[in-house]
Amino acid sequence: xxxxxxxxxxxxxxxxxxxxxxxxxxxxxxxxxxxxxxxxxxxxxxxxxxxxxxxxxxxxxxxxxxxxxxxxxxxxxxxxxxxxxxxxxxxxxxxxxxxxxxxxxxxxxxxxxxxxxxxxxxxxxxxxxxxxxxxxxxxxxxxxxxxxxxxxxxxxxxxxxxxxxxxxxxxxxxxxxxxxxxxxxxxxxxxxxxxxxxxxxxxxxxxxxxxxxxxxxxxxxxxxxxxxxxxxxxxxxxxxxxxxxxxxxxxxxxxxxxxxxxxxxxxxxxxxxxxxxxxxxxxxxxxxxxxxxxxxxxxxxxxxxxxxxxxxxxxxxxxxxxxxxxxxxxxxxxxxxxxxxxxxxxxxxxxxxxxxxxxxxxxxxxxxxxxxxxxxxxxxxxxxxxxxxxxxxxxxxxxxxxxxxxxxxxxxxxxxxxxxxxxxxxxxxxxxxxxxxxxxxx
Numbered sequence: 001x002x003x004x005x006x007x008x009x010x011x012x013x014x015x016x017x018x019x020x021x022x023x024x025x026x027x028x029x030x031x032x033x034x035x036x037x038x039x040x041x042x043x044x045x046x047x048x049x050x051x052x053x054x055x056x057x058x059x060x061x062x063x064x065x066x067x068x069x070x071x072x073x074x075x076x077x078x079x080x081x082x083x084x085x086x087x088x089x090x091x092x093x094x095x096x097x098x099x100x101x102x103x104x105x106x107x108x109x110x111x112x113x114x115x116x117x118x119x120x121x122x123x124x125x126x127x128x129x130x131x132x133x134x135x136x137x138x139x140x141x142x143x144x145x146x147x148x149x150x151x152x153x154x155x156x157x158x159x160x161x162x163x164x165x166x167x168x169x170x171x172x173x174x175x176x177x178x179x180x181x182x183x184x185x186x187x188x189x190x191x192x193x194x195x196x197x198x199x200x201x202x203x204x205x206x207x208x209x210x211x212x213x214x215x216x217x218x219x220x221x222x223x224x225x226x227x228x229x230x231x232x233x234x235x236x237x238x239x240x241x242x243x244x245x246x247x248x249x250x251x252x253x254x255x256x257x258x259x260x261x262x263x264x265x266x267x268x269x270x271x272x273x274x275x276x277x278x279x280x281x282x283x284x285x286x287x288x289x290x291x292x293x294x295x296x297x298x299x300x301x302x303x304x305x306x307x308x309x310x311x312x313x314x315x316x317x318x319x320x321x322x323x324x325x326x327x328x329x330x331x332x333x334x335x336x337x338x339x340x341x342x343x344x345x346x347x348x349x350x351x352x353x354x355x356x357x358x359x360x361x362x363x364x365x366x367x368x369x370x371x372x373x374x375x376x377x378x379x380x381x382x383x384x385x386x387x388x389x390x391x392x393x394x395x396x397x398x399x400x401x402x403x404x405x406x407x408x409x410x411x412x413x414x415x416x417x418x419x420x421x422x423x424x425x426x427x428x429x430x431x432x433x434x435x436x437x438x439x440x441x442x
Contacts, residue, residue: 001078001079003074003075003077004074004075005074006043006046006074008074008077009046009092010042012077012090013042013090014039017087017088018087018088019038019039019089020036020037020089021039021045021089021090021091021092022035022036022080022089022092023036023045023070023092024091024093024094024207025093025095026340026342027057027058027060028058028343028414028418029286030207030338030339030340030341030342030343031058033057034091035050035052035070036089037050045070045072046074048071049069049070049071049072049097049101050070051067051069052069052070053066053067054066054067054096054104054106058418060096060106067099068096068098068104069097069099069101070094070097071094071095071097072092072093073092073093073094073095076092076204077090077091077092078091078208080174081169081173082215082216082219093109093207095109095113096110105411106414108340108342108411109203109342111343111406111408111411112200112343112345112346114346115346115353115406118350124247125245125247126198126199126243126345127196127198127243127244127245127246127329128199128202128242128243129193129194129196129197129241129243130193130194130202130341131180131191131238131239131242132193132206132237133184133190133237133238133239134190134191134237135186135188135230135231136159136188136190136217137188137224137230138222138223139222140223140225143231145188145231146160146222147159147183147187149187150185150186150187151185152182153183154183160188160190163217163220163224164181166220167192167213167216168181168192170212170215170216171192171194171208171212174208174212176194176208178194179194179195180193184235185299186234187234192209192213194209196242196329199349202341202345203341203342206341210226210337213226227289227338228285228290228293228336228337228338229290229293230289235300236292236298236300237336237338238333238334238336239336239337239339240333240335241332241333241345241348242329242330242331243329243348244266244328244329245265245266251325251326252266253265253266253269253328253330254320254326254328256325260317260320261328262317266330267362268352268359268362269355270315270330270352270362271355271360271361272351272353272355272356272358272360273315273348273351273355274305274306275360276354276400276403277304277314277334277351277386278387278393279397279400279402279403280348280351280400280402281334281386281387281396281397282387282393282396282397282419283339283343283344284332284335284344284347285336285339285393286339286390286415287336287338287390287422288422288426289338290338291390291393293336294334294386296371299311300333300334301313301333301386302334302386303385304383304384305363305366305381306363306365306366307365307366307367308367310365310366310368312369312370313370314333315331316330316333317329317330317331317365318331334386335348343407343411346406346407347402347403347407350403350406354402366381366383370383390422390423391423394416394419394420394423397416398416
């Protein structure tokens with residue numbers, strides 16, 4: 001459904017006899033928030049926005065400055081397919097504003113818009129295509145798998161195929177184009193890949209995909225989770241993120257004369273991602289659990305390098321296919337699907353742009369299996385690695401000017417504050433491992 005402005009929204013809502021309009025936005029951690037209005041309030045909402053108390057939203061305002069305004073973006077109007085057609089419900093994403101109508105610096109969507117404007121001022125459009133992995137479990141109480149299938153398995157081993165199918169139908173009904181879907185490596189693990197799009201639209205789509213996946217699973221009596229590492233000894237869930245910069249209709253990452261078919265701009269961009277990879281990890285992998293996935297041996301990249309065929313590298317450049325110049329892109333492989341996509345996409349782009357602005361040099365690709373390399377060999381190749389836990393990641397991001405500039409001081413400080421609290425709570429927790437390991441011998 002193409003909706004260009006407020007007039008289009010009003011017309012569609014009236015013609016389709018809409019019962020409620022949900023207004024969507026996310027907090028600093030990327031958790032979806034919403035409230036609903038009736039059609040009688042819609043005109044005022046589109047014109048002035050709808051007021052709400054921001055003091056209870058993570059990373060938003062303090063209680064003494066809690067008045068916020070949610071201003072719907074008319075271009076994001078979509079119907080929620082599972083709500084039926086007799087009294088349909090639709091949703092719009094919102095920009096969060098101050099009471100005076102200025103953008104609120106604590107709004108993750110505004111953060112991404114600001115970094116995208118920086119790219120636009122340099123003449124570039126940022127395209128992105130994330131691949132989200134997730135698990136189906138019997139419920140949210142324990143990670144009890146629903147199948148023991150593996151990579152690309154189908155029925156009867158894959159018991160989640162029907163859930164995936166209904167999820168994709170719902171996403172398509174909401175205007176989201178899907179390229180691939182399949183069972184992943186771990187039991188009960190799945191992947192849905194959206195067709196690439198402009199970055200802000202894709203951030204909205206990523207939030208939508210997570211919500212729809214969970215809702216369809218709930219309707220089938222199951223639970224879908226984007227938790228990075230719910231099963232010990234199995235692969236975790238990643239969000240490999242494909243990205244490219246365009247100048248108009250031309251892919252600025254493509255150079256037919258280069259042996260890798262990469263422009264110098266693309267090489268600078270990759271170098272920026274690699275140089276600042278440790279700094280942006282806390283944003284792309286924001287939970288204690290994220291670092292249970294980022295360990296060698298489970299297909300998650302931990303070593304900072306780039307390659308074309310080598311999937312142990314942090315950044316992969318898919319091989320060029322003749323006639324597919326527009327498909328030239330890089331794949332950043334460390335993010336997980338439980339990140340805040342607005343913030344994660346913003347810091348990725350900021351790191352890449354910093355590489356372009358400062359003409360960072362790109363080392364040669366490393367095509368050998370880095371997982372099998374000795375520490376001495378990695379040192380010889382000058383391969384650094386990502387932070388090994390949330391505390392180390394916080395220490396890196398805390399001193400990052402690139403991330404601070406991208407997020408803005410408000411979200412930068414709120415994010416670090418939240419992550420330090422999470423780490424402290426985790427640090428003092430006595431785990432089942434400790435009880436089993438130490439209690440019998442101490």
